[in-house]
Amino acid sequence: EVQLLESGGGLVQPGGSLRLSCIASGFRFSGYAIWVRQAPGKGLEWVSSISANDESTHYADTAKGRFTISRDISKNTLNLQMNSLRAEDTAIYYCARGYCVGTTCGNFDSWGQGTLVTVSS
């Protein structure tokens, strides 16, 4: 069974850092993957992607320069390092896998249950 499980969320002060992880089971997490977030009571926002073949990375303007997406193939895990956190980064963060050629994707079929990040003093 394909599963994604996020971890690493929590309460952090403004300016602080967190590292989110998304561990996959049931498949090899070497393909395209994304992070999506949802602020309380708001819609879905794509945050970042990592490509399958060349490991190229892409970021929303709101994440550029502060967030870094990466993967650890040996642990079958996708990561999101988040630095210089702001109150507006408060959200549930989801990981998902995609079926893509370059950055053009057929779909994102499997999602984790999400991990809550709260940025507050």
Next chain:
Amino acid sequence: DIQMTQSPSSLSPSVGGRVTITCRASQSISNYLCWYQQKPGEAPRLLIYSASRLQTGVPSRFSGSGSGTDFTLTISSLQPEDFATYYCQQSYNTPHTFGQGTKLEIK
């Protein structure tokens, strides 16, 4: 960046009724369009991909159509479990932008 405009923002349909949600892209995305269902406290669930392909396990009352810039999600006979929020997302390129969402509320 490609902007996705979804309408309406909310609906109060009746069980058994037909529901249509539209999504418009700010430029052509061919058929690279996904639809998701999200219930409170749950992750998004993929319903439709490539604009019209039904994801495995999704009931056939859900259907999608469109290409280029204009897309539609239709629920042919609304069931009680379909009351949720629905999002479109373009998967053509990054940023993979979402529509604002359409909330189906019980009348």
